[in-house]
Amino acid sequence: MNGQVILLVEDNRDDEELTLRALAKSNITNRVVVVRDGVEALDWMFRRGMHAGRPETDVAQVLLLDLKLPKIDGLEVLRQIRANSATKLTPIVILTSSVEEQDIVRGYDFGANSYIRKPVDFTQFVDAVKQLGMYWLVLNQPVPR
């Protein structure tokens, strides 16, 4: 159980803090790993570059992915994860500000499992995170390894 982590891909420190706070308030106790751009996200997933030495036992149970990211954007991160046989089944939830139709369509097109818009109202945000955690960490049966 210890190896099951939530990978939060978020470049905005405020959003990171608020997301962590929302997760805590939702009583989600899983370890959260925060990466701050697309390159780092892929490095972590593929255990390379700055995350080459991370324990093999750490597995992302769910990946919370922002779309607008420095270096490599969220959609490209999504595409590469889905293209790799070792990571292609990882549940990925897009957590973003955008409700542009094209972003939503492309997000699902690239294989996102879910698309959630971050509400401005923090109360609503906590609700969203709570439901998200409940679904992906408790209710959802992951692929057997």
Add this chain to the structure above:
Amino acid sequence: MTDRLRVALTEVSTAASAFSESTTDYDQLLAAITRSCARALKSTCSLSLFDDDEVMLTPVAGYDDDPKVLAALEVMLQKPRHYERSLVGQLSPASGNAFVPEVDLAVMRERLAPDALEFLEIANIRGFIAITMRVRGETLGVLTVLQHDRTRPPLDDFDHEIATHLANLAGFALSNARLFRRAQAELVGRQSAEQIATDLRASEALLDSVLENIPAMVFMKDAKELSFVRFNRAGEELLGVPRTQLIGKSDFDFFPRDEAEFFVAKDRETLRANEVVDIPEEPIRTAAGERWLHTRKVPITDEHGKPRYLLGISHDITRQKRDMELLEAARDVAEAANKELEAFSYSVAHDLRAPLRAIDGFSQALLEDCAEALGETGRDYCKRVRASAQRMAALIDDLLMLSRVTRTIARSQNVDLCELFRTSVATLQASEPGRTVETEATGMLMALGDPKLLAIMFDNLVGNAWKFTARSPSPKISLRMTKVNGECVYCISDNGVGFDMAYSHKLFGVFNRLHTDAEFPGTGVGLATVHRIVTRHGGRAWAEGEVGEGARFYFTLGDTKGR
């Protein structure tokens, strides 16, 4: 004077006057000749005339006082005969005058061809005189006198002399008549030639005035030298050169070498292919600077199909071209602006909301973590900060919606407006399950429009009605359609708080509100969005209402003409 001579003289003078009277009527003259001759010599008379080649003789008239003989003669003398096979041609080719008072068939058999002999036999000819008519060096024909009446004395030298005189007279009369005919024909010909010339001048004048006044440059070049032979006024004005300076010159005298070479190459191409060549765009340097022409070059050939002239017709398309370029530039600018707007909207959607989330989220964190330290006033301030952040988020969302409405490419589909109405109501009902609102929109109300945009419009209009009936004792919202002058006018009405018509003009503007946020929350963007959606459908939107008496929002979807 003997009686015979007197009779003969009378006949001859009668004939002479008859001939001269008949100068203008050729057919009558031919008849008069044979009749006079037959009567003077109491015999049958026939007249044959040469064709133009003076070889073939064609019978043209015959006469006998006895109609039976005349009929028989006409049958026998139908066919043209070669002169050399005629009686006179065979018997006296040199003198052209044959006189045989008594036909001796045995002698004739020696001297005549079988068909001529056969004629003498069958017609039972006793004697004959055949005289070739020669006048002014022209051989006109043969006058033949045939005697078959054996009860009368045979033809004698006197008869021969009279026949010769009559033939001479007839020859002159014929010659005169022919001259007259020829003169007349020439006269007619000259007249028609004059007519043709007049017609030609008239059509040339018409062509000239067309060419002169047509608002396109028209020119004609000689096919060989490619020098100008004709030039019209529009051409002079376009080039800024009078035609007197152009005629006889070539393109090389007026245009830079590369341009002239292009023109000449196109000219040669037109003439070689012998078909019309269309040059949609060609630049030309004129006294007034560079112009663009749309030119058509037409080969004009002579009757043998050889190129004779090159006709050119050029339209000055400089302005169209400039307008087109301006239009394209404007479109590029508009497209760029639209792209920029899209990028801007995207960035608004994404980047402006992030700080608002932080403001709201950390205010809430303060309220939760530092409630004691803040005190009551502090907590109130934190709540106000949060409310403002959320209101700004709502404003941003509505503005994004408004801009999306503008950017969306509208599609035209059949849409059931009642269905849209019910969907909007259902969404509102779900957000406020406690409210009871009576709604009226049954059945179907089909309209042509963009389903997504119309759904946004209904969310706004029904949402407004829902909001402003919040304090009504028995709220009611309905959708109706009426036809006004053939146009469908839709109306969403409610029995809510209504509004003062004095402000109705402000209803559809952005950020214009008739109520305070405390009375009824809102951003003031909704009706602006409605207005834009309706406008994009080619329709109109307006509202009626009264304070405390509800509101009616009308709209049309531009369905009047051919939709």
